[in-house]
Amino acid sequence: MTEWICTANRGFAAYAAEELRRLFPGMKMMQLAAGEIFWIEVAEEREEALERIHSKEPIFLRHLQPVERKLPIRGSADDLQALGDVVRHARLRFAGHTVAVHLRRVDHSPFPYSAADTKAVLDAVLMETGAEPTVKSPEQIISILAGKDVLYVGIGTPEEQLSDWPGGAVRFQREDGQISRAKFKLLEAEQTFHLDLASYREALDIGAAPGGWTHLLLERGLKVTAVDPAELHPSLAAYPRLTVLNKNAADVQFKQGQFNLLVCDMSWSPLQMCKLVLDLVPALEAGAAAIITVKLMHKKPLQTIRDVIAKLDAEFTLQKAKQLFHNREEITLYLMKK
Template identity: 50%
Template sequence: MITYVSTANPGFAPYAMEELRRRIKGTKVSGLAPGETFSFTTGDNDPEQVLKDLRRNEPIFLRHIFPIEAEKDVMNSPDKTAEVLKEYAASLGERVKGRKVAIQVRKEQSSPFPYSSAEGRDIIIPVIEELGGESVARDADWIVSIYASKKMIYMGCSLPSDNLSDWPGGAVRFRKDEGVISRAAFKLLEAERAFNLPLDQFSYALDLGAAPGGWTSVLLERGLKVTAVDPAEMDPSLELHPRLRHMRRNAADISFAPGSFDLLVCDMSWDPHHTCRIVSELAPVLSAGGSGIITLKLMHRKPFQSIQDLMEDYGQVFDIRKVKQLFHNREEVTMWVKRK
């Protein structure tokens, strides 16, 4: 049996736990940091099969996992804590020899763990290098994960793909200047990675609820021609862009010739069921096999019921490829669909 440290967006751990309970017979879940971090076991199931299933069909609210290979009581003594970290790193031996290794150290806010992430990494790096491993920040062969809760230090080493995200705790970070116009741009940048859907493969995008233009700016940067629909103003830096057409209209009142776009994105701040009706009516404007990236607002809580209802409705006209709560989603999830 394997126990995993798992992370969800703040407040959404109960839903991630519920998803796992529904999927993994006999799993035991236990909170580590309220609302955000918890552990679950693979129960009596084949751990490899459990992991395969989680990777193939990713739960919506589970952002990141790593397997616990060692655990120790958390201490506030810097020396003793350093010993614990070094001892675990030394136990990795042959596994890290000649390999690129990322070290990710996180702690719960109220944990007495005496080091910051960077300090924790600096303790482990020399041990990894002594073993013949190369310390890297990205594109690692292995990820060494350390998580300190209020009571325990959990340690594990796993393949990046087996963590569901290769970012510490699944917290994807972009440089501030990458999404210049609004924080919302990070959602689209993250969706591009999470869905493995390079945006530069598309040519004509329809952006519904586009203002002030964070998503539009990402699409323009990727070289697409963008039709942005929003009664609100776009950022002045975009208005004269030669590949942008801004329609100051309600998305419910527009129409285009069938197959006009190969990408539809929608981040409208509105009731998700109204949004679904608008987007579904516009589905024919997507060419066959075209993609849609749509934010689903979870307005009334009860997220499972809302998501299921919305998936049924969107499923009438789209193939639903993936629904995921991204790190940059707040009270919402992001869905990737393809035109049937």
Template identity: 35%
Template sequence: MPTSIFSTSEEYLPAARRELTDVWGKRAAVERLGPDVGALTLPDATLRDVSELCRTRPVSFVKHLTAEIARVPVDEARDLDAVTRRALAALPEDLPSGPLAVQAWVSGQNPAEYGSAQLFRGLADALEKQGFEVVRSGAPAVLSACITRSGVLLGIGNPTDSLSDWPGGRVRLSRGPDTISRAEFKLEEAIKVFGLGLPRSGVAADLGASPGGWTRILRTHGLKVWAVDPGDIDPRLLADPGVHHARTTAGNFFASNQTRFDVVVNDMKMDPRLTCDTMLTAAQRLRPGGTAVVTLKLAHGNVVEVVHKCLARLRKKYEILHARQLHHNRHEVTVVARLR
């Protein structure tokens, strides 16, 4: 039966299992293969079928998918050449034309004497000898290789069905000279992974903006920004005429400010139910079809139920486009929505 290998966060793998079994019921067999990697086996369900439901249901705690083509047991996997031979033999014959991306990563304890970089290079060298053009991303097909304690998992997919065009969904972003805070990476990742098209002009509200990381990202996309926070904003942003600092709470801001916004973002540290209430208030100031990006902060307990209740609450005003725990989220889920 078809098996999809999925990646998640180690702490939230039980939540991913719960979501997957909620969707497919007793038809689904979910197996843990590593600290943050599992396998979903379903009769007559292709990777595309699984990916489509993960996006539309949505399944919030699965970050990355690939269709399993081989498992190399640990004794054999210690020999890198053996892994590359198994990978070449397992490649489907109907690969789309064009370059082939190779993505390698490690889940948990590594029993091999090589790491993800060496695994990538070994696979790339072997494929190039067979005439393939090998890249790291942006290809119509992706060969995934994950090293686990029990061996190497091999899978094939494409960027759309994989949910993320990064190894295991682990998006890597680095600080630049203009970076204000690491919180910026969450918004940057959402833009990259979801293909989020922000308007090239217009007005945005950044709720809980301090010190201004998300405001800076919005400004790089050409939006004028109201940075709403009682706390301080980075002086570089205050010198920008396209940034207005409202030193107040979100509730007071919307009670006194009549501006119509094209985008509202919210990364405030508060109970997710209160976050949803704030976003329902914000909906009154969004233009029709306006975009909302919000992070739901998760505590211990039934996080699946919390997320589903929050999404149901947001649906009173919004169409949910995406809801997923991203690599740069810790104990939170990023939601992208559009005003109904």
């Protein structure tokens, strides 16, 4: 039997739970933060549970924290002492590794310490154990969720926890002159899907305006054709590798196999989007990658996603479907042309 803390984007926990219940039919569940964070208990042991989750990763599950200890919150320095003891006890799992400490809290948790204070105390204990405390790219993460009355504590690799960010909340630095917040979606897709955007030659961006995705692709060195009836940000005119077509994506035509990357962020009816993308397939070379956001328009997102994937399956192999932290009422697909 194992316990886990599961996190989804706010409002999407029910879908993550539905996906998990398909993997673990008898699972017990308790909500910890409305629509976002919940606890589950499953009959499977850790390795078996992880294997099941990784073999069919739930689209809406953003973060997965093992629960190895539950410490009652006393609201005093005893809490930090108890956390320190957990870390000392697990020292063999840390020695010689880089280790991050992630603390999250539900609203109104009585745990009195900030993430920075908790990390400072546990980093000192980690150094005693021969581990190297870190923030970036840790090998192991000590995840702590401060609940209403207990601290849920678990240790795992970033792969096991599905992210190396606390709760899977990926943060990117805003840049001066950033064209759109949408750029973060493609940046996050690049990380999450382990893509090397710079390795592509030429991209077609449909639904490109105001141009955040196009900008990132240009920064990565690609030649880009951006299609959108709306105007792109004027700063993009500085890139000679950019071609802009102020048209509907249904009205454009290209050379056969011109592109090896298609990106599409149209916020449009999913089935209409599928038709547009499928019509543009001849412009893609075999093995081309596609990054596509799918708007979740109505109350049945899992069904919408199944329908979209089934339609695209005519021409593409799905690599991964995920609701990214920067996706709002949508998910992101990573596909490869057959």
